[in-house]
Amino acid sequence: MSLLTKTMSLAAAAAMAVTLLSSASFAEDGTGQQLYPLFTYRTGPYAPSFIPFGAGNIDYLRYINEVEGGVDGVKILVQECETAYTIERGIECYERYKNGYNGALTAAIYPHSSGLDVALTDKARIDKIPIVSPGGGQNIATDGRVFPYQYPLVFDYWSEAQIIVDYIAQQAGGYDKLKGLKIATLYHDSGYGRDTIEPLGILSKKYGFEDIQIPVPHPGEQQQTQWQQIRRANADWVFLRGWGVMTPVAIKTAARVGFPANRIIGDIWSGSEDDARPAGAAANGYLAVSVFPPGTDYGILKTLKADILDKGKSDLKDNSKFGTVYYNYGVIEAITFVEALRTGHKKFGNRPLTAAEGQWALEHLDIDQKRIAELGAEGLISPLKTSIDNHKGETIAAKIIQWNGQSWDTRTDWIKADASLFADVIKAKAAAYAKEKGIEPRVATN
Amino acid sequence: MQESAPSKPFRQPAFGVGTVAVVGGLIAAFAVPALADDYWLSSIIIPTVIMGLAGIGLNLLMGYTGLVSIGSAAFMSIGAFSTYNLLLRAPFLPLPVVLIFAGLIAAIAGVIFGLPSLRIKGFYLGASTLGAQFLFEWLFTNFSWFSNDSQSLTISAPRLQILDYDLQSATGRYYLVIATTVLLIALAFAIVKSRVGREWMAIRDMDVAASVIGIRVARRKLLSFGISSFFLGIAGALWAYGYLGTADAHAFNLDKSFQILFIVIIGGVATIFGNFLGAAFIVLTPILLDRLSLIIDLSFLGDQGALANLQHIIFGTIIIVLLIKEPDGLSSLGRRGVEALRSRARSSN
Numbered sequence: 001m002s003l004l005t006k007t008m009s010l011a012a013a014a015a016m017a018v019t020l021l022s023s024a025s026f027a028e029d030g031t032g033q034q035l036y037p038l039f040t041y042r043t044g045p046y047a048p049s050f051i052p053f054g055a056g057n058i059d060y061l062r063y064i065n066e067v068e069g070g071v072d073g074v075k076i077l078v079q080e081c082e083t084a085y086t087i088e089r090g091i092e093c094y095e096r097y098k099n100g101y102n103g104a105l106t107a108a109i110y111p112h113s114s115g116l117d118v119a120l121t122d123k124a125r126i127d128k129i130p131i132v133s134p135g136g137g138q139n140i141a142t143d144g145r146v147f148p149y150q151y152p153l154v155f156d157y158w159s160e161a162q163i164i165v166d167y168i169a170q171q172a173g174g175y176d177k178l179k180g181l182k183i184a185t186l187y188h189d190s191g192y193g194r195d196t197i198e199p200l201g202i203l204s205k206k207y208g209f210e211d212i213q214i215p216v217p218h219p220g221e222q223q224q225t226q227w228q229q230i231r232r233a234n235a236d237w238v239f240l241r242g243w244g245v246m247t248p249v250a251i252k253t254a255a256r257v258g259f260p261a262n263r264i265i266g267d268i269w270s271g272s273e274d275d276a277r278p279a280g281a282a283a284n285g286y287l288a289v290s291v292f293p294p295g296t297d298y299g300i301l302k303t304l305k306a307d308i309l310d311k312g313k314s315d316l317k318d319n320s321k322f323g324t325v326y327y328n329y330g331v332i333e334a335i336t337f338v339e340a341l342r343t344g345h346k347k348f349g350n351r352p353l354t355a356a357e358g359q360w361a362l363e364h365l366d367i368d369q370k371r372i373a374e375l376g377a378e379g380l381i382s383p384l385k386t387s388i389d390n391h392k393g394e395t396i397a398a399k400i401i402q403w404n405g406q407s408w409d410t411r412t413d414w415i416k417a418d419a420s421l422f423a424d425v426i427k428a429k430a431a432a433y434a435k436e437k438g439i440e441p442r443v444a445t446n
Numbered sequence: 447m448q449e450s451a452p453s454k455p456f457r458q459p460a461f462g463v464g465t466v467a468v469v470g471g472l473i474a475a476f477a478v479p480a481l482a483d484d485y486w487l488s489s490i491i492i493p494t495v496i497m498g499l500a501g502i503g504l505n506l507l508m509g510y511t512g513l514v515s516i517g518s519a520a521f522m523s524i525g526a527f528s529t530y531n532l533l534l535r536a537p538f539l540p541l542p543v544v545l546i547f548a549g550l551i552a553a554i555a556g557v558i559f560g561l562p563s564l565r566i567k568g569f570y571l572g573a574s575t576l577g578a579q580f581l582f583e584w585l586f587t588n589f590s591w592f593s594n595d596s597q598s599l600t601i602s603a604p605r606l607q608i609l610d611y612d613l614q615s616a617t618g619r620y621y622l623v624i625a626t627t628v629l630l631i632a633l634a635f636a637i638v639k640s641r642v643g644r645e646w647m648a649i650r651d652m653d654v655a656a657s658v659i660g661i662r663v664a665r666r667k668l669l670s671f672g673i674s675s676f677f678l679g680i681a682g683a684l685w686a687y688g689y690l691g692t693a694d695a696h697a698f699n700l701d702k703s704f705q706i707l708f709i710v711i712i713g714g715v716a717t718i719f720g721n722f723l724g725a726a727f728i729v730l731t732p733i734l735l736d737r738l739s740l741i742i743d744l745s746f747l748g749d750q751g752a753l754a755n756l757q758h759i760i761f762g763t764i765i766i767v768l769l770i771k772e773p774d775g776l777s778s779l780g781r782r783g784v785e786a787l788r789s790r791a792r793s794s795n
Contacts, residue, residue: 006771006772006779007780007782010776010779010783017730017734040750040754042750042751042754043751043754043758051751082736082757087690088493088690089732089733091488091690092733095484095485095489096485115694118600118602118692119600119691119693120691121602121691121692122692123488123691126614126615189587189588190587191600191694194590194599315749317749436534
């Protein structure tokens, strides 16, 4: 009998599973709303970065919904989906929300993971869903003729390499002074880390500095040999392309071998509070590239503090994370989404956008200086203008920030990367990809 | 425990029922895309079927031959990377041939890493397969030749087609996966019921006795590693192209090996279909828990983070309870259930 009960309960569980999976109609009706599927990783090794990042996103969208009454009157329905930063779970989330949810339409999907962004490339092309990855997309997808549905908005590592070299030239007193300098790149040995080898090679040929590339195997808890190598080579600058634990270990090991922190420039993923603080006093003076400038002095941050944080509506559990690099990254990302919706509303009317309309909007983004001022985001974001030819944005810019032992100080204004420098290489790579995949590049029509 | 052939007298009537079941199953399998939408195909059915196939691969080794492996994902990655490179560098080869070659390459690697099994046993053998796990993850991350110097070290199928039929849609990928899987299930049954399969089981149950009755233990063990890796290699290729769309070496990390191990344990050791039950459990439970939290209001827990972590705890608890209550796996529960129903029907007649 107990066996029968067991079998029956197994069957019942299976039946329940099927019902659960096939129906999405238990929750509130989303008709007339715009869906924002929020891909989360609140669990897993990268959760500490996500928590403030997700909160920045949620807080800004709450502010739009509750204070501004939606985007041009259209409410945003935030629906979380936990990926644990794995591609498998991410694909399930994508499939779950690609066609909307309970009447709320999907205009774009932000996968929040470079790996997932790559994995969704083919699926998104077939499903015609825009995939947006601010700061973490595929650089070759800048070419929107080959990648109609990928949006690597805001930043890429090739531009970052250029910005680093520009900053060093500034410090040295001109590009002609770069000749003979030694710039070592200490990189996380992964696809991400290796991405700057090629542009730095091109830049080193152009300016005549010596390009030294040193890999650190994941996760990078041991870097004594690498730093001794840097010391022996007598490097003038170190470009630190770290990830996770690798960054604080690098800063500490640098101090141990006597390499000055103010000659190390961290990558955007090596430039958060959680990268510098664990290194303690060794991090004083450490520099980093920043596309998501930290701080609470921006107009929009003050508004969020007054309307969301102080009213207890923030997603943050730890308010000290307010205004950190990852929190502001979340706010900036949410701004790109909301501004894309506004762009679409101007053409299609003030209603939820479909994926096709979302694609049009993302391709015609134009957040100029005036709009940035209206948003209260001066200094927080740099102008962003996209087109069919350019899915990243025409001007890529970043600031250099410096750790003062407690928090980050902004050292420079926006340093703009010269887009023309690598444009041909990127186009050629995209063309090769199109050929390998048998994709016919679109012709820009409007 | 094992699905050994019943003795002759009972076989005759069972054969008819079995044939009907197989034919019905096949028809059902091929009719699925008509009933299921993209969500079901892409994120539920395809991963479950592929992981079930990987489970068969490990089960042939672990369940039937009694050899431990915790490097299953490494052989999957070999299959995936071989498929990519064969499609890229030998474009004249059709996809089915490429899949078979990829499986064979994985099989060769399996035989090489199976060599220590001739001398060592049990958990010590686990260490050798663990070596495979780390070696191949390192190899595919550090030699960009394997990913055609792609910037992000990921591989994606240059073309997924058979005789000009494009397999990129969810339905196309489903047919690729299900057709391959059906053929491999048939192969697995054939092997298990053959002399080879019986010799494997003899080795598993007592290898000294097996060698005394004239079984060439060393050869059979290596063959088991080879065939197991053949299955895993093809499962890996399907995982990369039929499911993920792209893959890098980290898609086949130690976590994946453990998942396959759990599939075998939960589904049932020394079964074929049980692997699919195990795979369904491993793939679907986290998704179900996530969807459940959409319906039930759990806001009293505080925040979404706590909720997400709670899901992991519940998942772990279910596994523990299941293994205590049903140590032989879901397949044994299912089989006994069916038998109980049958005997009730007989007694009521």
